[in-house]
Amino acid sequence: MSAALEVGQVVAERTYTLTRDSLVRYAGASGDFNPIHYRDDFAQSVGLPGAIAHGMLTMATAIQPVVDWLEGDSGPGAGAWVSDYQVRFTRPIAVDAETGAELVVSAKIGQLDAEAKSARVDLTVTFAGQTVLGKAQVRVAWA
């Protein structure tokens, strides 16, 4: 289990498609009803190309592969959980009304403390070939 982990190891990789439906659903679930996330005219009036994804939706989606890894058989151990998660929003994600936006997530071990049973997992999150989250780091701990 934890002994098998090593720094640099990719623990999860996944691709997600964000659609306008995702944005509306996230607005309702989170309570963030800023119209830049569902009205093209409003988004354009503040200089954006069109409706963009909530940064917090990107942040929430990007950690799902890590959560699945923690709960799965290849996870670090029983009771594994996320104790800290931080990101910097570096680039807006324009979500096309018809085709949506493809988010590619890769998670690898950035730092490992086997004795303390914790690790830092670094996320690389890209849209259209460009990074959209900076310093995206997850601190995980297990029993």
Added chain:
Amino acid sequence: MAPYLVGREKVREFARATASTSRLSLDPEAARAAGYSDVVAPPTFAVVVQEHTLQQLLSAPDAGIDFSRVVHGDQRFSYTRPIVAGDELTATLTVASVKSLGGHSMVTAESVMLDTAGEHVVTAISTLVVRGDE
């Protein structure tokens, strides 16, 4: 401000809205089998609670902040334990710093969330960039 009661269906709604397939977040039986009293909130769920307190800051008449000019810069959640459905969380918002940068303002706000026993659950830290007039 009244405590925020974390509802099971709100946790599940939030999980489904964020592409979660976590059994601990979606299935109360699986959560109980893992030793939790109910479904476990996804790692960014605290933003739902933080949203309430941030709205207060942004809509305060003397804040002078135009909501449409606010851009999210950074976000962090530091947990002592996971949020579980049934938790009653009290959030206290503090403005940790305000900086001006070339016509923009950067506001760092911290929401410390405690449970009914007064124990720390999570601190949510947001940096918001308020864009100046173009």
